[in-house]
Amino acid sequence: MRLKIVQVGEPVLRQRARPVLAEEIALAETQQLIAWMRETMLDAPGVGLAAPQVGLPLQLAVIEDRPEYTRDIPADRLAERERKAVPFHVLFNPHIVERSEQNVEFFEGCLSLAGYSALVKRSHHVTVEYLDEHGEARRLEAQGWYARILQHEIDHLYGRLYIDRMESRSFMSTENLSRYWKDVPIPSLRKALGIDDPE
Ligand code: ZN
Numbered sequence: 001m002r003l004k005i006v007q008v009g010e011p012v013l014r015q016r017a018r019p020v021l022a023e024e025i026a027l028a029e030t031q032q033l034i035a036w037m038r039e040t041m042l043d044a045p046g047v048g049l050a051a052p053q054v055g056l057p058l059q060l061a062v063i064e065d066r067p068e069y070t071r072d073i074p075a076d077r078l079a080e081r082e083r084k085a086v087p088f089h090v091l092f093n094p095h096i097v098e099r100s101e102q103n104v105e106f107f108e109g110c111l112s113l114a115g116y117s118a119l120v121k122r123s124h125h126v127t128v129e130y131l132d133e134h135g136e137a138r139r140l141e142a143q144g145w146y147a148r149i150l151q152h153e154i155d156h157l158y159g160r161l162y163i164d165r166m167e168s169r170s171f172m173s174t175e176n177l178s179r180y181w182k183d184v185p186i187p188s189l190r191k192a193l194g195i196d197d198p199e
Helices: 028-043 075-081 144-156 174-181 186-192
Strands: 048-050 060-065 086-099 103-109 116-123 125-131 137-143
Touching: 028 048, 028 060, 048 144, 060 144, 086 144, 103 144, 103 174, 116 144, 116 174, 116 186, 125 144, 137 144
Parallel strands: none
Antiparallel strands: 048 060, 060 086, 086 125, 103 116, 125 137
């Protein structure tokens, strides 16, 4: 079943989601929810989906970056973003236990702000602890685009959206991003958008 993805302004997107107990993870209804979230993410399509985005204030996110999503993206663009395929996986109660001081800045979007994008700085790499779909404690290290996806999804579980962290002058429709800016290097783009200008 495809679930409805709620849009910005929906109260649940601004709430802190509640942690899920290991015994709840084992329930058939939780496993069903995981399957539905996976289907909803694939259908969107998106590379991550957090439970608040389908209206549920639970600390649960699913992530998958499929090879076919990046087939038409030039290799140099993928290399710059350090974007590689990520297999499907499930995170309950994730938290970032370590993050790099080094930040990287790229455009990102969100299924709950459909049609828009903005520049967002994120840590280049993160270490995350979480429970998997069996309720087992896990720890992962990620860098590049995968680290960005994790930070974006974990933000959702705390009621945060990328617009809280974005460079506001870079906020634009994804259509205009492709039309005008997609091949512009970030430093030139910052200049053209007046981001570094004094007030
Ligand atoms: Zn999002």
